[in-house]
Amino acid sequence: MDIGILGPLVVGANDKDAAPSAPKPRQLLALLAVRADRVVPVDVLVDELWESTPPPSALTTVQTYIVLLRRLLAAALRVSGAVVAQQVLTYTGWGYQLSAGEGAHDASDFTRHAALGRRALAAGDNSRASAALRQALACWRGPALVDVRTGPQLLAHRVSLEEQRMGTLEQRIEADLRLGRHHEVIGELSGLVVQHPLHENIHSLLMVALYRSGRPGQALETFQTLHQNLRDELGMEPSPRIRTVQQGILRRDSSLEADQESKLFLQQLTPCHPAS
Numbered sequence: 023m024d025i026g027i028l029g030p031l032v033v034g035a036n037d038k039d040a041a042p043s044a045p046k047p048r049q050l051l052a053l054l055a056v057r058a059d060r061v062v063p064v065d066v067l068v069d070e071l072w073e074s075t076p077p078p079s080a081l082t083t084v085q086t087y088i089v090l091l092r093r094l095l096a097a098a099l100r101v102s103g104a105v106v107a108q109q110v111l112t113y114t115g116w117g118y119q120l121s122a123g124e125g126a127h128d129a130s131d132f133t134r135h136a137a138l139g140r141r142a143l144a145a146g147d148n149s150r151a152s153a154a155l156r157q158a159l160a161c162w163r164g165p166a167l168v169d170v171r172t173g174p175q176l177l178a179h180r181v182s183l184e185e186q187r188m189g190t191l192e193q194r195i196e197a198d199l200r201l202g203r204h205h206e207v208i209g210e211l212s213g214l215v216v217q218h219p220l221h222e223n224i225h226s227l228l229m230v231a232l233y234r235s236g237r238p239g240q241a242l243e244t245f246q247t248l249h250q251n252l253r254d255e256l257g258m259e260p261s262p263r264i265r266t267v268q269q270g271i272l273r274r275d276s277s278l279e280a281d282q283e284s285k286l287f288l289q290q291l292t293p294c295h296p297a298s
Contacts, residue, residue: 023099023110023125025055028132028183029163031170033095035125040091040098045171046071047087052170054091054111054120056179058127063117070173088118129183132161136190143193148200155194162187195227204234215244219251226264233271233278241271 026032031052034040042048053070054062068080077083092106099110112119139154166183167176191214198207211228218224225248232241245260245268252258260268270278 023095023121023123025058025120025122025125025127025129026163027052027055028128028161028166028187030168031055033120034098036098036100038098040094042090042094046083047090049171049173049176050084050087051091051120052167053175053179054118056129056167056176058120058122061114061117061119066175067118070175073173088113128161128163132158132186132190134158135161136186136193139190139197140193143197148197152194152197152201155190155197158190159187159194192223192227199227199230199234204231207231208235215247219248220255222248222261222264226267229264229267229271230278238271238274242268245271 023035024032031041031048032039033051033055041051049071050067053067064081064084067084068076071084072080088111092103092111095110096103096106099106101110107113110121110123112121135154135158139151139158142148142151142154166180166187170176172180195207195211208228208231211224211231214224215221215228225244229241229244232238232244245264248264249260252260267278269275
């Protein structure tokens with residue numbers, strides 16, 4: 023059975039989607055899919071669907087949704103409902119577990135490729151890092167669980183997944199900069215600083231890319247824009263790390279150039295992000 027949560031929810035097999043259209047059963051399936059191959063306690067399911075105000079019939083309603091999901095899964099997998107109850111969507115006595123079996127799970131694929139890329143980046147194998155991190159990002163089809171209503175449990179998972187995606191994107195850009203692809207990443211970074219006006223690392227990467235592309239004035243303007251945004255929104259000054267980039271540009275520091283020295287500078291500026 024294939025499971026997809028990095029975009030619209032997909033749960034099914036044989037080109038047949040088992041995800042229901044009704045909001046709450048879909049929400050329930052999404053939480054089981056996010057935690058595939060792990061037992062999700064019934065109280066966690068109830069909290070996701072109704073938060074702090076579950077109705078008296080909450081447990082009975084969850085059981086009704088499970089019956090619906092088993093029927094849809096049985097149709098998609100072309101097996102009996104009994105097989106689904108015994109092997110696919112099982113009850114342990116205190117919770118339910120959705121088993122992916124040998125099918126694909128896009129979040130697992132993303133995590134695996136991202137970990138490979140992270141290790142390669144730490145080892146200085148920038149070509150391999152860039153390729154693996156691109157493969158990880160290719161697992162995404164849009165915002166996580168974009169077509170599912172979210173309660174507290176799913177919201178926490180969505181935020182975590184999006185944070186991992188952003189970290190992986192930063193690492194891929196870091197790898198590309200180390201490979202001398204500064205011209206290629208300027209457009210992407212320019213869009214990202216608009217989306218994330220307070221994100222210092224993205225701004226620092228854009229500053230380095232612009233400087234290496236012979237555009238030091240625009241690199242310094244990028245710093246000034248970040249500086250103003252931080253003051254206006256948070257009442258804060260830029261961190262010493264990004265000021266190091268600004269000062270390096272003003273001094274025309276050779277360590278910022280696109281050569282072996284600059285790779286060492288970039289490694290110090292933007293260390294590998296830890297696994298989430």
